[in-house]
Amino acid sequence: MSIAATVNTGAAAAKPVLNVAMVGHAFMGRAHGNAFRQVNHFFDLPFHVVPAVIVGRDPERAAAAAHKLGFAESTTDLKATLARQDIHLVDVATPNDSHCAIALQALAAGKHVLCEKPLAMTVDEAKSMVAAAKKKKVRVGLWHNYRRAPATRLAAQMIARGDLGEVRQVRAVYLQDWLADASVPASWRTSRKTCGSGAHGDLNAHLIDLTRALTGLEFDSVIGVQQTFTKERPDGAGGTAKVDVDDALCFLAKFKNGAVGTYEATRVAPGRKNFNCIEISGSKGSLRWNLERMNELEVFLFADPRDGQGFRTIMCMDSVHPYAANWWPDGHIVGYEHTFVHHVADFVAALASGEPFAPDFQDGLAVQGVLAAVLESVKAGAWVKVRR
Numbered sequence: 089m090s091i092a093a094t095v096n097t098g099a100a101a102a103k104p105v106l107n108v109a110m111v112g113h114a115f116m117g118r119a120h121g122n123a124f125r126q127v128n129h130f131f132d133l134p135f136h137v138v139p140a141v142i143v144g145r146d147p148e149r150a151a152a153a154a155h156k157l158g159f160a161e162s163t164t165d166l167k168a169t170l171a172r173q174d175i176h177l178v179d180v181a182t183p184n185d186s187h188c189a190i191a192l193q194a195l196a197a198g199k200h201v202l203c204e205k206p207l208a209m210t211v212d213e214a215k216s217m218v219a220a221a222k223k224k225k226v227r228v229g230l231w232h233n234y235r236r237a238p239a240t241r242l243a244a245q246m247i248a249r250g251d252l253g254e255v256r257q258v259r260a261v262y263l264q265d266w267l268a269d270a271s272v273p274a275s276w277r278t279s280r281k282t283c284g285s286g287a288h289g290d291l292n293a294h295l296i297d298l299t300r301a302l303t304g305l306e307f308d309s310v311i312g313v314q315q316t317f318t319k320e321r322p323d324g325a326g327g328t329a330k331v332d333v334d335d336a337l338c339f340l341a342k343f344k345n346g347a348v349g350t351y352e353a354t355r356v357a358p359g360r361k362n363f364n365c366i367e368i369s370g371s372k373g374s375l376r377w378n379l380e381r382m383n384e385l386e387v388f389l390f391a392d393p394r395d396g397q398g399f400r401t402i403m404c405m406d407s408v409h410p411y412a413a414n415w416w417p418d419g420h421i422v423g424y425e426h427t428f429v430h431h432v433a434d435f436v437a438a439l440a441s442g443e444p445f446a447p448d449f450q451d452g453l454a455v456q457g458v459l460a461a462v463l464e465s466v467k468a469g470a471w472v473k474v475r476r
């Protein structure tokens with residue numbers, strides 16, 4: 089079934105469509121699928137985004153996901169989907185070990201590509217994805233969605249205009265506890281073969297990207313320590329499976345401008361559900377963002393009147409703040425899923441205008457370089473230079 093080339097939005101001219109094939113339909117597939125549908129309702133874009141096809145491994149489960157997420161079709165045939173002229177954008181929402189292969193096939197077919205994080209399993213895979221995207225001159229993006237919370241966008245603006253002065257320290261933690269219980273079964277996220285690393289690639293990847301985006305700092309060298317507290321887990325079939333990735337990984341960073349940073353990712357910190365918390369300290373002030381209080385930004389500036397100094401909390405849901413005006417009247421808060429909608433809105437706008445979009449695969453390669461250097465430093469027990 090081919091999908092309409094345009095949709096009548098009631099405006100003078102029909103709007104061209106951007107037909108999306110999404111590969112994968114689990115947790116991230118649900119978040120992406122919701123964003124592809126919602127974006128048309130809240131953002132005025134040059135394309136009408138159409139959730140067209142879900143590609144899955146199991147026909148019944150893919151069909152059920154297509155129905156639930158509002159996609160027009162489902163299939164298990166990726167090759168045939170990539171051959172279709174009426175598919176414009178391929179979204180990679182699969183486990184880490186298939187990101188590179190799917191993205192390279194989609195790029196070879198001339199499709200625009202959005203890929204889940206981390207970009208790849210290795211720096212070499214990431215380099216091949218960057219090269220393929222450059223060769224095909226299509227648009228690519230990486231789903232580091234936390235860049236697009238209203239509060240993190242305000243944080244980036246404040247740092248860029250010099251409110252904090254020279255950035256000197258980065259303090260970043262991403263703490264979860266869904267693996268704290270040893271009886272939680274093994275999954276693709278606990279096997280090196282399918283995920284590359286544990287909390288490190290899953291959560292430190294977000295911290296590395298977000299702190300790069302907020303500060304513009306580039307990593308110079310790193311040193312890490314990791315631990316796997318639960319070394320085997322039920323395999324869901326009555327046996328057990330080895331856990332060969334980190335439950336927790338902490339690392340120190342030196343940046344090229346002389347700033348220093350501390351990073352911590354864990355999925356075994358009881359009571360921390362999705363505690364992604366970044367604090368940036370500069371020569372003139374500091375700011376702190378906590379995903380569990382997503383719409384708030386805590387700020388301390390020496391420039392504030394002395395008797396007014398102290399960390400103050402900015403509610404970033406007034407229409408003066410990025411994205412806020414697209415949703416509701418001042419102060420009506422948004423959530424985790426809205427960061428994905430913002431991601432699609434900005435990607436589609438950039439695709440139409442030709443303006444840059446970040447994070448792209450080059451940003452993904454930068455993250456991959458830091459992830460790899462940290463793992464090298466864990467093995468060596470020494471500082472390792474970050475190479476890209």
Ligand code: SOE
Pocket residue numbers: 115264290291362
């Ligand atoms: C699991 O740790 C996870 O789903 C991550 O993979 C996501 O990137 C993060 O946004 C939420 O937690």
